[in-house]
Amino acid sequence: MSSTLSDVFRSHPIHIPLPSLPDLKSLPDSYTWTTKDDLLFSASASSDSHESLPLIDLSDPHVTTLVGNACTTWGAFQITNHGVPSRLLDDIELLTGSIFRLPFQRKIKAARSENGVSGYGVARIASFFNKKMWSEGFTVVGSPLHDFRKLWPSHHLEYCEIIEEYEEHMQKLAAKLMWLALDSLGVKVNDINWAGPNSDFQGAQAAIQLNHYPICPEPDRSMGLAAHTDLTLLTILYQNNTAGLQVFREDMGWFTVPTVPGSLVVNVGDLLHILTNGIFPSVLHRARVNHIRSRFSMAYLWGPPSDLMISPLSRLVDPLQSPLYPSLTWKQYLATKATHFNQSLSIIRNNMSSGQIS
Numbered sequence: 001m002s003s004t005l006s007d008v009f010r011s012h013p014i015h016i017p018l019p020s021l022p023d024l025k026s027l028p029d030s031y032t033w034t035t036k037d038d039l040l041f042s043a044s045a046s047s048d049s050h051e052s053l054p055l056i057d058l059s060d061p062h063v064t065t066l067v068g069n070a071c072t073t074w075g076a077f078q079i080t081n082h083g084v085p086s087r088l089l090d091d092i093e094l095l096t097g098s099i100f101r102l103p104f105q106r107k108i109k110a111a112r113s114e115n116g117v118s119g120y121g122v123a124r125i126a127s128f129f130n131k132k133m134w135s136e137g138f139t140v141v142g143s144p145l146h147d148f149r150k151l152w153p154s155h156h157l158e159y160c161e162i163i164e165e166y167e168e169h170m171q172k173l174a175a176k177l178m179w180l181a182l183d184s185l186g187v188k189v190n191d192i193n194w195a196g197p198n199s200d201f202q203g204a205q206a207a208i209q210l211n212h213y214p215i216c217p218e219p220d221r222s223m224g225l226a227a228h229t230d231l232t233l234l235t236i237l238y239q240n241n242t243a244g245l246q247v248f249r250e251d252m253g254w255f256t257v258p259t260v261p262g263s264l265v266v267n268v269g270d271l272l273h274i275l276t277n278g279i280f281p282s283v284l285h286r287a288r289v290n291h292i293r294s295r296f297s298m299a300y301l302w303g304p305p306s307d308l309m310i311s312p313l314s315r316l317v318d319p320l321q322s323p324l325y326p327s328l329t330w331k332q333y334l335a336t337k338a339t340h341f342n343q344s345l346s347i348i349r350n351n352m353s354s355g356q357i358s
Contacts, residue, residue, distance in 0.1 A: 027218040030132050037131045040227040040286075042254065053247065053257050053265075057081050058176075067177065068184020075283030076247050076267040078260055079177075084169045086262055091162045093240055096296045098159070099138050100212035102151060110138075110147040117141050117207075125228050128341045134222045134289045140208040163208065170208075170300040174234055175201045177266055181234075185279060191315055194308055204233075205306060209299040213244055216289040224287035224295075229345070231330075231337050232269030232303045239265065242295040248284040256288075270333065270345055271303055274325045277312035282345065306330045326352050 033041050054070040054077040056063060070077035099107070099120075112119040118141045123133055140147075144163050148156035178201065182192070189199050196202045213224040224244060239245055245257040245265060257265055273282040289295070304310060311327035325348060337344045 025217055027216070027221055031134055032218075032221050033131050033223045034221075037129060038223070038226055040248070040284075041223065051252065051255075053078055053255065055080065055260060055263065058083070064180050064184050067180040071181050071184070071268055071272075071280040074247065074249065075273075075281040076257075076265065076285070078257070078263045078265050080260070080263050082173055082264055084173060084264065088162075088165060088169060089238055089262065092166050092238065092298050093296060095159050095162050096138075096210045096212070096298055099151065099210060100136060100296070106151060107136075109150040112139070118144065119147050123225055125226060125341070129226055131223070133225055134216050134219075135211055135213045135224045135287065137212070138210040140210070166298075167206065167208065167300075170236055170302070171202075171204065171206065172200070173264075174204070174206070174236060174300065174302040175199075177234055177236075178272075181268075181272070181280065182276075185276060185316060187313060187315055191313055194304065201304075203305045203308075205303055207301045209301060211287070211297045211299065213287060213289045213295040213297075215294050216291055219289045219291050222289055224289040227284050227286040228342060229282040229284055230267060230269040230301065231271070231334060232301045233272045233275070234302050235267050235269055236300040236302065237265040237267070237297055239297040240295065242290070242293055244287045244289065244295045245297070246286050246288060248286075254286075269301075269303070270337070271310055271330065273345065274310055274328075274333075275313060277316045278324045278349075279316060284342070303330055322352070324349055324352065 035041050053074060054066065056066045056070060056077050057080050059081045060066060067077065107120045110119045112121040118139050120136070120138050123135060123137055126133060138147075140163055143160070145156065145160050148159050152159060179199070189195065192199075194201075194203060211225070216222050216224075227248065237245065239257075239259060241259050241261065243256055243259050246254045247257060247267070248254055267283045267285060268280045270282045272280055287295075287297070307329050309327045309329055310333075312323035312325055317323045325345075328348070333344070333348075336348060340347050
């Protein structure tokens, strides 16, 4: 799995080690953001809306409808009673903190190589912006043994076990959420031939992205992670008790996702948007920072086999109209995303309608 998924992510590499951000007492110009650097940049999220991101109990008897409505109206939602043990969430947060609290010279021992995917570095989207983001990350694709051994020579195996268990639970949860979302649209098991004989998407691929947003001296002028959509089917995020994730809705602007103990945040990615023929929006989101406490987040990025052709499901396409998007693989979509970033969906949609893609 890891080698194939590595090919997907390698087409869009960023391998720049970071300085020790907490040691900076004032915000350098290279980290100072304005709307000139990103048109979506603003100092704060909307605070006058009475709406909030849906919080869904997965044991609710109406869960399918609730998930469908959330995917359609927000492209994101929070979940409780998701089946991931609280002990495991504590463990993955402990692991994340253990990585980023290491001295910088230790962390860069596991820096992403020039042609690598896994390891320590900055956000992959950094190349699309002139200013730097106030964050650092660690990507895990496949086994983390090689990198973790560099970080913790004597006790890396226990951290590897945490990653392995976390991936197992997240894969099952992602498959469950996928079927809840698709079932809300009337999609049946035989509509997804790549779901596998047990309809559990065992051929799906994933990466774990661990993030750290240090305390920032001027949070209103900085950006932890710039606005973007995910290149996944679904992304499942665990954030600790410090808020920072914001999602964007056209009718209300930026909305800060509240922290709910033990909950997970789920967002629709670009590929699920394509698969549903645009019914589910791929949610634009970003991360802000603060001057009081650092923040950790752990994202599970879940997608199909990298060479599988993804296209709008025929059940969701009006028989009198053409699908909004062409058939393409995850690797092919990455090639577009690596060049056009947040405009990728609109570009392939426009090319489809103009006949440039068949």
